[in-house]
Amino acid sequence: xxxxxxxxxxxxxxxxxxxxxxxxxxxxxxxxxxxxxxxxxxxxxxxxxxxxxxxxxxxxxxxxxxxxxxxxxxxxxxxxxxxxxxxxxxxxxxxxxxxxxxxxxxxxxxxxxxxxxxxxxxxxxxxxxxxxxxxxxxxxxxxxxxxxxxxxxxxxxxxxxxxxxxxxxxxxxxxxxxxxxxxxxxxxxxxxxxxxxxxxxxxxxxxxxxxxxxxxxxxxxxxxxxxxxxxxxxxxxxxxxxxxxxxxxxxxxxx
Amino acid sequence: xxxxxxxxxxxxxxxxxxxxxxxxxxxxxxxxxxxxxxxxxxxxxxxxxxxxxxxxxxxxxxxxxxxxxxxxxxxxxxxxxxxxxxxxxxxxxxxxxxxxxxxxxxxxxxxxxxxxxxxxxxxxxxxxxxxxxxxxxxxxxxxxxxxxxxxxxxxxxxxxxxxxxxxxxxxxxxxxxxxxxxxxxxxxxxxxxxxxxxxxxxxxxxxxxxxxxxxxxxxxxxxxxxxxxxxxxxxxxxxxxxxxxxxxxxxxxxxxxxxxxxxxxxxxxxxxxxxxxxxxxxxxxxxxxxxxxxxxxxxxxxxxxxxxxxxxxxxxxxxxxxxxxxxxxxxxxxxxxxxxxxxxxxxxxxxxxxxxxxxxxxxxxxxxxxxx
Numbered sequence: 076x077x078x079x080x081x082x083x084x085x086x087x088x089x090x091x092x093x094x095x096x097x098x099x100x101x102x103x104x105x106x107x108x109x110x111x112x113x114x115x116x117x118x119x120x121x122x123x124x125x126x127x128x129x130x131x132x133x134x135x136x137x138x139x140x141x142x143x144x145x146x147x148x149x150x151x152x153x154x155x156x157x158x159x160x161x162x163x164x165x166x167x168x169x170x171x172x173x174x175x176x177x178x179x180x181x182x183x184x185x186x187x188x189x190x191x192x193x194x195x196x197x198x199x200x201x202x203x204x205x206x207x208x209x210x211x212x213x214x215x216x217x218x219x220x221x222x223x224x225x226x227x228x229x230x231x232x233x234x235x236x237x238x239x240x241x242x243x244x245x246x247x248x249x250x251x252x253x254x255x256x257x258x259x260x261x262x263x264x265x266x267x268x269x270x271x272x273x274x275x276x277x278x279x280x281x282x283x284x285x286x287x288x289x290x291x292x293x294x295x296x297x298x299x300x301x302x303x304x305x306x307x308x309x310x311x312x313x314x315x316x317x318x319x320x321x322x323x324x325x326x327x328x329x330x
Numbered sequence: 331x332x333x334x335x336x337x338x339x340x341x342x343x344x345x346x347x348x349x350x351x352x353x354x355x356x357x358x359x360x361x362x363x364x365x366x367x368x369x370x371x372x373x374x375x376x377x378x379x380x381x382x383x384x385x386x387x388x389x390x391x392x393x394x395x396x397x398x399x400x401x402x403x404x405x406x407x408x409x410x411x412x413x414x415x416x417x418x419x420x421x422x423x424x425x426x427x428x429x430x431x432x433x434x435x436x437x438x439x440x441x442x443x444x445x446x447x448x449x450x451x452x453x454x455x456x457x458x459x460x461x462x463x464x465x466x467x468x469x470x471x472x473x474x475x476x477x478x479x480x481x482x483x484x485x486x487x488x489x490x491x492x493x494x495x496x497x498x499x500x501x502x503x504x505x506x507x508x509x510x511x512x513x514x515x516x517x518x519x520x521x522x523x524x525x526x527x528x529x530x531x532x533x534x535x536x537x538x539x540x541x542x543x544x545x546x547x548x549x550x551x552x553x554x555x556x557x558x559x560x561x562x563x564x565x566x567x568x569x570x571x572x573x574x575x576x577x578x579x580x581x582x583x584x585x586x587x588x589x590x591x592x593x594x595x596x597x598x599x600x601x602x603x604x605x606x607x608x609x610x611x612x613x614x615x616x617x618x619x620x621x622x623x624x625x626x627x628x629x630x631x632x633x634x635x636x637x638x639x640x641x642x643x644x645x646x647x648x649x650x651x652x653x654x655x656x657x658x659x660x661x662x663x664x665x666x667x668x669x670x671x672x673x674x675x676x677x678x679x680x681x682x683x684x685x686x687x688x689x690x691x692x693x694x695x696x697x698x699x700x701x702x
């Protein structure tokens with residue numbers, strides 16, 4: 076009887092002490108870097124858009140969702156993140172651009188993985204909610220990123236200004252490329268061997284080239300942003316969907 | 331017969347004892363005062379309102395809110411006891427100010443116009459025009475201490491509370507302190523924040539008309555409906571057909587703001603130092619943030635004149651003229667600030683819609699009024 080009680084106490088002690096135990100667990104950091112034609116993306120810095128236009132950006136941000144890790148040696152996918160918001164809006168110099176924006180997932184099982192899947196935008200279930208359903212601090216609680224006219228979150232927000240007369244003043248036109256609605260949601264699978272090590276933080280670097288988001292359907296030229304300065308027309312999502320298609324192709328892992 | 335020496339000794343004793351007796355009147359121990367706080371019951375807000383974030387360490391109680399309300403209206407908070415929070419945040423102005431630049435202690439002019447506090451409890455993305463603090467608790471202490479506003483040393487203020495005939499008991503009832511010494515700046519901040527979180531505006535025509543699932547014409551006049559279309563209209567594909575699009579920044583949601591910090595073209599600036607007021611830039615020290623200010627909610631905008639952080643516009647007509655002009659050019663002028671045509675009829679319609687955001691019940695709410 077005494078042994079049984081002792082065993083029970085021992086078991087309880089082990090159970091209690093294992094609460095918060097990080098044995099066999101590690102962290103995964105995904106470091107997002109934004110570039111423009113391979114150069115670090117810095118807000119308010121001038122970049123050539125095409126042969127005749129220069130552009131600068133004030134905002135570049137997007138939602139990522141349903142992030143899963145593909146386990147090595149099996150078909151198992153481990154869901155590690157439902158939704159997060161990645162933004163480069165505060166990057167105002169090259170040093171900050173090199174740091175990018177980090178999404179950290181803690182206490183993942185130490186394991187080898189062969190890749191990851193992630194959603195670009197807000198998946199339909201969550202996109203059926205609205206910003207008032209969340210506190211301000213939640214990624215989906217951003218009033219600035221819910222577009223009631225579309226009944227959708229703004230999946231990617233690209234705000235820029237254009238100098239078309241080469242006078243150095245970016246006051247000729249604005250670019251407001253905001254994507255959203257369920258049919259603009261995209262997923263991206265990235266093959267990449269990595270291991271989450273126990274007690275360590277493993278970092279994967281994902282880079283997105285913003286200029287590539289503006290590629291036209293021929294994949295060579297860029298969208299006429301003077302004729303199409305905004306993507307707010309709920310009845311015409313051609314550019315919205317094109318931008319999201321481009322986003323899929325413009326995001327890649329830095330080995 | 332009393333001898334002269336004995337008489338003198340007795341007089342001396344009376345003299346020495348009398349101040350001691352006065353001191354004894356201030357009883358440090360507050361434990362005899364009942365501490366039985368009741369949870370503050372928030373009104374049921376319409377479905378389109380977000381949940382207000384309440385800090386775990388500052389749950390709202392009826393007693394805490396009551397204390398905060400007294401503090402809000404009490405000039406004891408300022409160094410010279412000349413102004414209270416309510417001096418600049420006037421209920422008849424939706425808790426904003428009618429002065430271009432609000433007045434701090436000693437009649438000194440502050441840098442900015444006091445913004446409305448309606449629904450302030452919902453905002454977490456930086457408070458004040460320049461986002462200098464994140465929480466209402468921080469806001470409360472900052473306002474008391476800042477030399478432009480109340481310029482009061484917190485230690486002196488706490489001493490005044492401890493010696494006050496009424497506040498120690500109120501702190502006891504709100505927070506269960508056992509002695510006057512336990513009155514702290516943290517509790518002062520908590521009480522003020524609790525009161526501020528009760529300032530809820532949600533009963534305007536805009537609320538009923540915009541969110542009710544019935545026909546809009548039931549609530550809005552023709553002019554208001556035309557104004558609403560101008561306020562929110564999409565698409566804006568054709569650059570030759572620009573539109574006001576107020577809702578890009580003053581979102582067509584419960585809070586009527588994107589809760590961002592933006593440069594809306596009030597001043598020309600080629601460099602950060604060109605801005606007469608650095609705004610958010612003074613807080614973050616980032617060039618991209620100079621000249622950026624918090625996008626205010628348009629709730630009760632009819633009653634919150636003058637407008638902008640420096641109160642430069644006295645009327646809504648002036649505000650609309652500014653936006654219609656496209657604002658002044660600057661290196662970080664927000665992309666949404668672009669010129670657009672605005673007829674006199676458009677202007678009247680837009681203003682009619684803006685006035686539908688006035689919540690008359692908010693101004694009459696007894697629990698917001700001066701308790702003294």
